[in-house]
Amino acid sequence: MTAGRSARVLSPAAPAPAASAALTVQARDLPLDSHVHTDLSPDSDAPIDAYASQAVERDIAEIAITDHVDFGPGMPAYGFTSFDERERVVRDAAERWAPHGLAIRFGVEISYERGHEADIREHLARNAYDYVIGSVHVFSHSPYHAERVAAWTAGRPLAEVVAPYFDEVLAAIRSGLFDTLGHLDFVKRYLVPHVTTAQLAAAPELYEPLLVALVETGTALEVNTSGLRQPPAETYPAGPIVERFAVLGGTAVTAGSDSHRTGSFTSGLEAGYGVVAAAGLGQLAFRRGGSRVGVALPDRFRTRGGVTGAYT
Ligand SMILES: [Zn+2]
Numbered sequence: 143m144t145a146g147r148s149a150r151v152l153s154p155a156a157p158a159p160a161a162s163a164a165l166t167v168q169a170r171d172l173p174l175d176s177h178v179h180t181d182l183s184p185d186s187d188a189p190i191d192a193y194a195s196q197a198v199e200r201d202i203a204e205i206a207i208t209d210h211v212d213f214g215p216g217m218p219a220y221g222f223t224s225f226d227e228r229e230r231v232v233r234d235a236a237e238r239w240a241p242h243g244l245a246i247r248f249g250v251e252i253s254y255e256r257g258h259e260a261d262i263r264e265h266l267a268r269n270a271y272d273y274v275i276g277s278v279h280v281f282s283h284s285p286y287h288a289e290r291v292a293a294w295t296a297g298r299p300l301a302e303v304v305a306p307y308f309d310e311v312l313a314a315i316r317s318g319l320f321d322t323l324g325h326l327d328f329v330k331r332y333l334v335p336h337v338t339t340a341q342l343a344a345a346p347e348l349y350e351p352l353l354v355a356l357v358e359t360g361t362a363l364e365v366n367t368s369g370l371r372q373p374p375a376e377t378y379p380a381g382p383i384v385e386r387f388a389v390l391g392g393t394a395v396t397a398g399s400d401s402h403r404t405g406s407f408t409s410g411l412e413a414g415y416g417v418v419a420a421a422g423l424g425q426l427a428f429r430r431g432g433s434r435v436g437v438a439l440p441d442r443f444r445t446r447g448g449v450t451g452a453y454t
């Protein structure tokens with residue numbers, strides 16, 4: 143739900159906001175955007191072909207359509223569409239665009255809550271996706287909801303402030319259900335300005351159990367660039383967390399724009415790839431329906447003798 147219910151809705155023909163346009167301009171010649179929403183998500187108005195035509199025009203080789211699937215009545219995507227409908231639309235588009243050199247993968251972003259884990263497990267056992275992101279979102283009953291977040295954060299130690307979100311993320315990782323854990327600290331979007339990104343950066347120990355669980359379960363860490371165009375103005379999670387993940391032995395990292403509008407397609411992805419490279423990792427973890435594959439970062443993110451952060 144990273145576009146948010148209150149986000150300005152753009153028609154497909156409308157110009158992108160200036161910030162997104164600036165981020166998008168540099169994003170050419172990218173091998174993969176692994177997190178993209180279409181109008182098959184309740185909070186997106188973007189037709190799949192609008193992304194596809196942009197991708198072809200800009201030499202972007204591959205995209206994963208990861209529309210929302212929710213399992214709780216009252217959650218925004220609950221009952222919004224069906225697996226069959228989503229599969230048909232995405233597979234049809236994949237066939238249409240393959241001759242133009244674009245690979246479109248059929249992915250999903252599942253909202254994880256512990257109470258729905260059995261339903262999610264059953265859904266994934268029954269239905270085949272190319273690629274599965276599991277994410278914890280912030281819904282109306284959350285302490286981070288706009289009406290409650292000020293009271294929730296006031297005078298509360300940071301560890302307790304983030305616990306409801308991070309505990310759920312930890313359970314999502316430990317479930318072993320997902321290729322990738324989406325936007326690890328998306329809660330930042332709601333905490334700012336009550337809790338600053340600097341405060342979170344000063345408490346890396348809060349992230350440690352999540353990173354350890356990712357490494358132990360082989361779940362990929364996503365560098366979600368939607369945070370760059372939202373109040374935190376940094377990726378979910380920020381670079382130092384990705385670097386710590388690599389130090390702990392994590393190698394499976396990916397990057398996605400989490401675009402919900404045609405104007406934010408691949409937005410910030412150049413910076414997101416940079417975060418991956420700065421952590422010393424040279425490829426993006428992905429799955430195309432079979433086993434996991436590595437998608438190499440473009441050469442400009444690499445240096446002889448290894449990948450460095452010299453991507454600017
Ligand atoms: Zn999400």
Ligand SMILES: [Zn+2]
Pocket residue numbers: 143144177179251400
């Ligand atoms: Zn998303």
